Amino acid sequence: MIVRAVVLTLGLGFAWLVGVANREESRPGFFGLAQWLVLFGLAVLGGSMVLDGELVGLAVLTVVAGLTFPWAVARTWLIPRGHWRSAWFLVRSSAWTWHDDNRGGALVAAAWAAVRAGGPPAALAFVERRCERSDCGAAHLLATGLVAAARGDLEAARRWIGSLCEFTGKASPQMARRLALQWIAADAATRGAWSQLAQLDADRDVDAATAALIAVARRFVGAAPIPTDAELETAWRSVPQRAQFRALLDRALQHQASPAAPNSVVRATPVVDRDxxxxxxxxxxxxxxxxxxxxxxxxxxxxxxxxxxxxxxxxxxxxxxxxxxxxxxxxxxxxxxxxxxxxxxxxxxxxxVLGEDSAVARGTLGRVRRTLGQRLLDELEVVADALKTRVRTRRALAIHEEWREYLTLRGTYQSAVAMTGPVLQRLAFPCVNESICALAVWLWNDRKNRVHAHQMFRWLLSEAEKCEDAEAIALHRRNVECGR
Amino acid sequence: MNAVERWAGNPFFVLELAVTASRAEVERAGQKWLAMLELGLARAAIYTTPLGVRARTPELVRTAMAELRDPERRAGHEPWCLLQEPASVIDPPESTASEGEPGFDAMGPLQWSRR
CATH class of the missing domain: 1.20.58 (Methane Monooxygenase Hydroxylase; Chain G, domain 1)
Known part of the structure; x- marks a missing residue:
């Protein structure tokens, strides 16, 4: 009896460890197959015990089922109930759903369960401690965003999780992107940001719930192709939580869809007064x-x-x-x-968004635009210089803090460009390019954080193309190619 | 100080004076409000601006008197005190902005919020 208990415990522990060791680009990988083989053997053993009338066999079969479908069990039972430790432990051995990064997947599971549990400090500290390790993959961005959401900082959560959606290819675990897209869509729907939601592209990682929310948003804002009633119904039927989305579907069906008006110049209404x-x-x-x-x-x-x-x-x-x-x-x-x-x-x-318009360069609006542009540029230079100075002096931060610095500078730049226009973009890009490129090169060459560095080079390349900066385009094309 | 505070703290509103008030009138009004505030009279506790009703304090009254004693600063405040009534009682300019569809709590059903 004791020998059998020891064998079962060792077998289950071995199966968990084999799952932990798994990190494969495709599935099932070597470790995934090995894990299933061990679990199959344990399941046979547990089954024979049940047939012999030993109730311990049922416990063995339950644990085997948990280790065989760790994400399904965590997603269905542990995360909704806020059991963050168990969720982390189980998902850590995932060799199928999180085959490409079960370390990140476990952090996501723990952070998500922590959100459900109301953000217990021990859970948040646990996730943050692990996010500070240098070998974190892209999934930790979702975990960090969920920690920010648990603390009530939704603005930061949107930045973190939104940045994960930009990862493409093998740089980001597929499940992490799917969940990030779902979170972004749910958040936008909750805020009523339907235009933003309608702009989410048909992504390969979009799940049924996200696709349904995007369809509803397209209907509300009249974005082409506007879904018909039948298409809305079909999208709604594929959502697992469809009963809770019925009210939203009814609203969308009642909404009279009309194509959105093309962007037009808005004329201000003058205030009529004799004086x-x-x-x-x-x-x-x-x-x-x-x-x-x-x-x-x-x-x-x-x-x-x-x-x-x-x-x-x-x-x-x-x-x-x-x-x-x-x-x-x-x-x-x-x-x-x-x-x-x-x-x-x-x-x-x-x-x-004041924009740039040379036709109204004079007058109050022209002065306000110029002053605003100058201030935004000054602020951007301060943020960019701070980052560049830190990189030059080689003062390293944890990788998620480095990513936060990158997002802050990028957010300041994007906000400034959105408020003004292409003239400021051309003036601002060189200073942003210099700082972010320095950070990305440091991450790539010295710190071996290639996933993050590659993503930074990709963003710099896209901005360089918008600014038509030939030198920067050539440089970042080479940098992006290194990461492929 | 932000734009709202700058305008709501206009010394002419704080002291309830017309733009043509003389230096002596400024001093008299300042002393009057300080005395009323010291007595705790409800009438002295608030004043009206184009941006709504604001609380009047002895510090605000003293600052307003100091601002109006300096001709340079007084000249800067005068163009902003033509309106005496709150802007909310004046017909607002027509706006073309629309609120759009209200939001829908999708975080709850998808279990992204606290249980």
């Missing part, structure tokens, strides 16, 4: 009072101030008053400065 100064103040007050001001309102305010500043009665009155007060400066210039400061602040806070 242009008063009209400008009214528009300005509405802009500042608005919880979510948009570009149209800001343009309206800028135009209202242009009318006020072009009104001779107002400017004469202001200048006369300045003479009465015996001031030295130009009152109109100081009014412009204050006005520009207000509008730049509103545009930055609301992350407004």
């Amino acid at each position: 242009p100064h008063r009209a400008a103040l009214v528009a300005h007050a509405h802009l500042l009072s608005h919880p979510r001001p948009d570009r149209v309102e800001l343009v309206a305010v800028a135009q209202a101030w242009d009318r006020a500043l072009a009104d001779q009665a107002f400017t004469h009155r202001t200048q006369r008053r300045a003479l009465e007060l015996a001031t030295r400066g130009d009152p109109i210039e100081s009014l412009r400065a204050r006005l520009d400061a207000d509008l730049v602040e509103v545009a930055r806070t609301a992350r407004m």
Whole structure:
């Protein structure tokens, strides 16, 4: 009896260890087959024990089933109930679903279970400690994002998890990408960001739930191809949790789909008032009072101030008053400065897309655009210089912290480009390129974090192509080729 | 100080004075509000701006008096105090923005949120 118990325990332990050792690009790999062979033997043994009337055989069969389908068991039982330790332990030996990175898969399972459990500090610390190891694959980005989500920092979670969706090929475990896409889609649907959701491409890793959410989003925003009622029903039927999505499906079916209007130049609505100064103040007050001001309102305010500043009665009155007060400066210039400061602040806070338009280079809007562009560029240079200096002095951070630095700089650059336009992009790219390239080269050559470095080179190449920077394109093509 | 605080803290609003107020009127109004605040009168506790009602404090009153004593700074505040009423009572400019479809909690059914 004791001998049999020892053999069974050793056999199960061996099967787990063989699963742990598995890291194959294709499945089933050598270790996966070896694991199944051992588990098959144990299952036969457990079955014979059950047939002999020994109840221990049932326990053996249960453990064998758990080790044979670790992800299915973790996903169905352990993760929803928040059992993060068991989920991590079981998925660590996954040789099928996480065949390409079960170390990362186990971290994802633990982080996901931690989210379900309400973010216990021990679980979050456990995941973070393991993410700091230098041999982490791309799946740790999902785990780190889930830890951020468990802490309530959804903005950071979106950045981390969104960055994983950009990985292609064998650089990222397939399941990690599938889950990341699902999380991004669910988050966008919860926020009502349907346009963003509709833009998710038909990815090879999209699962049924994500595909259904994308179809609904396409219907809501009228993005081509707009799904028909039958297509929506079909997409909904393939979702395992379809009962809980019924209300969303009904809303989508009731929605009258119409093709989205092409991008058009939005004309601001002028505020009508006999006194242009008063009209400008009214528009300005509405802009500042608005919880979510948009570009149209800001343009309206800028135009209202242009009318006020072009009104001779107002400017004469202001200048006369300045003479009465015996001031030295130009009152109109100081009014412009204050006005520009207000509008730049509103545009930055609301992350407004002001764009670049040489036709309106003059006037309040033109000044606001220039000031905003200059400030964004200055801030970008500060962030890029900090990264470059750290890389030069070889002060290494844990790989997930390095990735965070990369995402921060990239996010600052993308936000600046989105708010302004291609002119700023061409000015900003060289400084971003220098810093990120230095980091990626360091990661590749010295620290052997090739998955992350390759992804950085890919992003730099795509930006270099947008900026038509021939030198950078040639350099990053070579760098990307090294990682293939 | 941000744009909202800058405008809401306009000394003419804090002291409830017209743009034509003389230096003596500024001093009288400042002393009046300080005395009323010291007595804890409810009337003195708040003031109206185009961005809504704000709390009046002795520090704010003293700062407002100092701002209006300096002609350079006073000239900077004057163009911003033409509106006395809150902007919310004025018809807002027409907006073309639409809110779109509200969100749907997909995190719960897909088990991405706390159980």
